[in-house]
Amino acid sequence: MSVFPPGVALQVLAPDPSERPPPRFAAAPITAQYRIAAEHYLLRLRDPQIARGAPGQFVMIKPTRALEVHPQLPRPMAVYRYLPASEEFEIVYRVVGTGTRVLSERAAGEVAEVMGPVGQPFRLRPGLAGLLLIGRGIGTCSLTAAAERAAAQGARVYAVVSARRREFLVGLDLFARLEAEVLAVNDADGTSAPARVGAFVAPLVEAGRVQQILVCGSHRLIALAVRLAAPYGVEVQVSLEAHMACGIGYCHGCSHGAVGESEEAPLVCRDGPVFRCLQVEAA
Amino acid sequence: MRETIPDSDGSERAPATPYNDPRLAVDLGRGLRLQNPVMPASGCFGPEMGALVDLNQLGALVTKTIFYHPRAGNPSPRLAETPAGMLNSVGIPSRGVAHFLEHILPAYTRYQVPTIVSIGGLSVREYWDLAARLDGVPGVAALEVNISCPNLEAGGLEIGANPRHVAAVIEGVVQRFAGPVIAKLTPNVTRIADIARAAEDAGATAISAINTFVAMAIDVRSRRPRTGTPTAGLSGPAIKPLALRMVWEVARTVQVPVIGMGGISNAEDALEFILAGATAVAIGTANFPRPTAMHETILGLRAFLDAEGIGHIHDLVGTLRYEPFGAVGTLDAAREATMGPSWPSPEQPREPR
Numbered sequence: 001m002s003v004f005p006p007g008v009a010l011q012v013l014a015p016d017p018s019e020r021p022p023p024r025f026a027a028a029p030i031t032a033q034y035r036i037a038a039e040h041y042l043l044r045l046r047d048p049q050i051a052r053g054a055p056g057q058f059v060m061i062k063p064t065r066a067l068e069v070h071p072q073l074p075r076p077m078a079v080y081r082y083l084p085a086s087e088e089f090e091i092v093y094r095v096v097g098t099g100t101r102v103l104s105e106r107a108a109g110e111v112a113e114v115m116g117p118v119g120q121p122f123r124l125r126p127g128l129a130g131l132l133l134i135g136r137g138i139g140t141c142s143l144t145a146a147a148e149r150a151a152a153q154g155a156r157v158y159a160v161v162s163a164r165r166r167e168f169l170v171g172l173d174l175f176a177r178l179e180a181e182v183l184a185v186n187d188a189d190g191t192s193a194p195a196r197v198g199a200f201v202a203p204l205v206e207a208g209r210v211q212q213i214l215v216c217g218s219h220r221l222i223a224l225a226v227r228l229a230a231p232y233g234v235e236v237q238v239s240l241e242a243h244m245a246c247g248i249g250y251c252h253g254c255s256h257g258a259v260g261e262s263e264e265a266p267l268v269c270r271d272g273p274v275f276r277c278l279q280v281e282a283a
Numbered sequence: 284m285r286e287t288i289p290d291s292d293g294s295e296r297a298p299a300t301p302y303n304d305p306r307l308a309v310d311l312g313r314g315l316r317l318q319n320p321v322m323p324a325s326g327c328f329g330p331e332m333g334a335l336v337d338l339n340q341l342g343a344l345v346t347k348t349i350f351y352h353p354r355a356g357n358p359s360p361r362l363a364e365t366p367a368g369m370l371n372s373v374g375i376p377s378r379g380v381a382h383f384l385e386h387i388l389p390a391y392t393r394y395q396v397p398t399i400v401s402i403g404g405l406s407v408r409e410y411w412d413l414a415a416r417l418d419g420v421p422g423v424a425a426l427e428v429n430i431s432c433p434n435l436e437a438g439g440l441e442i443g444a445n446p447r448h449v450a451a452v453i454e455g456v457v458q459r460f461a462g463p464v465i466a467k468l469t470p471n472v473t474r475i476a477d478i479a480r481a482a483e484d485a486g487a488t489a490i491s492a493i494n495t496f497v498a499m500a501i502d503v504r505s506r507r508p509r510t511g512t513p514t515a516g517l518s519g520p521a522i523k524p525l526a527l528r529m530v531w532e533v534a535r536t537v538q539v540p541v542i543g544m545g546g547i548s549n550a551e552d553a554l555e556f557i558l559a560g561a562t563a564v565a566i567g568t569a570n571f572p573r574p575t576a577m578h579e580t581i582l583g584l585r586a587f588l589d590a591e592g593i594g595h596i597h598d599l600v601g602t603l604r605y606e607p608f609g610a611v612g613t614l615d616a617a618r619e620a621t622m623g624p625s626w627p628s629p630e631q632p633r634e635p636r
Contacts, residue, residue, distance in 0.1 A: 025335045025575060062573070072369060113573065242360075249331045250330075250332065251371075252347075253373055261354070265355075
């Protein structure tokens with residue numbers, strides 16, 4: 001376990017007994033790619049195995065066409081939606097650098113080299129009545145598949161969707177389709193202060209309307225969720241991001257730092273990206 | 284696991300596949316024989332890859348470097364992408380040799396290809412202790428002595444850049460470990476051939492060249508290094524021409540087999556290293572974007588033998604054609620004038636093995 005952020009400890013989840021497809025490396029046909037916001041794209045790919053992955057898992061996707069050597073590394077990306085009926089899955093990403101720019105130039109009809117599904121999924125409780133999702137920026141895209149899964153299992157979905165600017169809010173259409181109760185906030189409008197988010201979250205927790213909270217994209221929101229949830233026994237799971245090279249645990253590039261002199265912190269790719277969060281004394 | 288069928292003499296033999304084509308088999312000395320010349324580079328591989336590709340089709344498996352005592356590795360971020368390459372400052376986390384023998388080695392030895400165990404040390408003594416501990420352990424086909432990691436607080440570069448220290452480490456390892464001992468060299472030296480010769484003279488049965496280049500990248504807005512430690516190791520296609528030149532210099536200098544590595548992504552890259560004198564090659568960074576890179580390279584080598592009518596991969600090793608008194612000769616002459624005649628004369632290129 002490592003302390004991150006202050007006041008929060010990460011706990012590696014116990015092995016997941018559910019049946020999941022093993023990861024594979026494949027050339028997946030791109031079936032659609034379109035711009036959904038100023039800097040955001042939705043990419044749909046076909047792969048029967050990855051399409052049966054679990055919410056919270058991710059794929060490693062090589063941005064370039066097969067033989068190009070730059071950018072070299074594949075990008076870890078959360079699966080935004082699973083579409084098992086058509087053997088497809090979707091990724092939503094924001095163009096932030098060379099890799100995502102090159103990826104945004106790919107088109108339907110091409111193939112993309114992908115490896116997945118990999119990583120620990122979110123663990124939704126059986127009989128879950130209410131699920132709260134707290135997403136910041138592109139991190140919200142790690143939570144959408146879990147929202148769909150929870151709603152399909154009969155849970156009521158609540159969501160806080162936060163971003164720097166209004167046009168960077170993602171997933172709102174998906175949450176609307178699930179009839180989720182949504183608080184959308186952004187920094188530019190001055191609506192994203194922790195107090196305002198807390199005012200939305202606290203009553204849900206206190207009234208027992210949500211039993212689990214899933215967070216991605218903000219250390220500050222992770223700390224907020226843990227602080228509000230801990231007194232009521234509401235479980236908080238987070239999905240972390242990290243630079244990765246291999247995605248399956250052998251390169252050790254994504255370790256969440258060192259723990260002491262001789263122990264390596266958990267690997268985000270293999271031990272995560274989903275971890276449980278526990279409240280601890282702030283250092 | 285690969286199925287085996289009885290041979291005419293009663294021994295078990297694997298069925299013929301493109302990956303165990305006898306024309307690709309290579310000998311790296313002291314009994315280390317590979318079905319083909321392609322293996323992963325240490326640190327860029329783990330048995331986890333067995334979920335994606337058939338590891339029994341490789342020439343060998345190579346472990347991430349292990350240390351005698353557990354160590355955590357470096358702070359994050361440990362990776363940064365750079366043009367046609369990547370920086371890593373992973374710093375070799377290791378849970379120590381006892382954990383390795385109990386929990387990690389079995390994941391390798393369930394495969395039938397040789398496992399080469401990469402060993403590291405923060406002191407000369409740590410290398411020796413590891414060698415003693417691994418001597419006679421079933422499934423350890425060879426040691427690769429990592430005297431070249433640029434991300435260690437001590438040990439890697441201080442040892443690997445100094446021929447006397449290299450000799451001390453290798454001599455002690457060879458005394459304690461009866462099997463093949465491969466010295467893995469750093470490129471962060473002025474004359475890699477001198478280091479290679481020191482390792483060979485100390486008893487190394489093969490040379491791996493090269494490890495990563497010490498390098499760095501800076502985020503100009505935060506004014507911070509892009510990796511958790513200010514400097515990191517550069518790998519990938521960006522370093523391939525540099526690696527190739529160094530492998531050529533090493534192979535001209537030593538008599539033992541050379542394993543070439545540094546930015547190799549495909550069969551054409553591998554062939555360049557083989558022509559420069561490498562008997563085998565290792566693939567590292569290319570495994571990340573393409574876990575099938577090693578397999579495609581093996582198939583590509585075989586296709587090259589077919590297309591060029593070459594009987595065995597051996598027939599290509601060190602067969603670079605060049606004019607000793609052309610551009611290369613001029614470079615050699617300049618080098619000799621400034622550095623002294625410490626490597627074989629270009630007029631007498633080493634015989635191909």
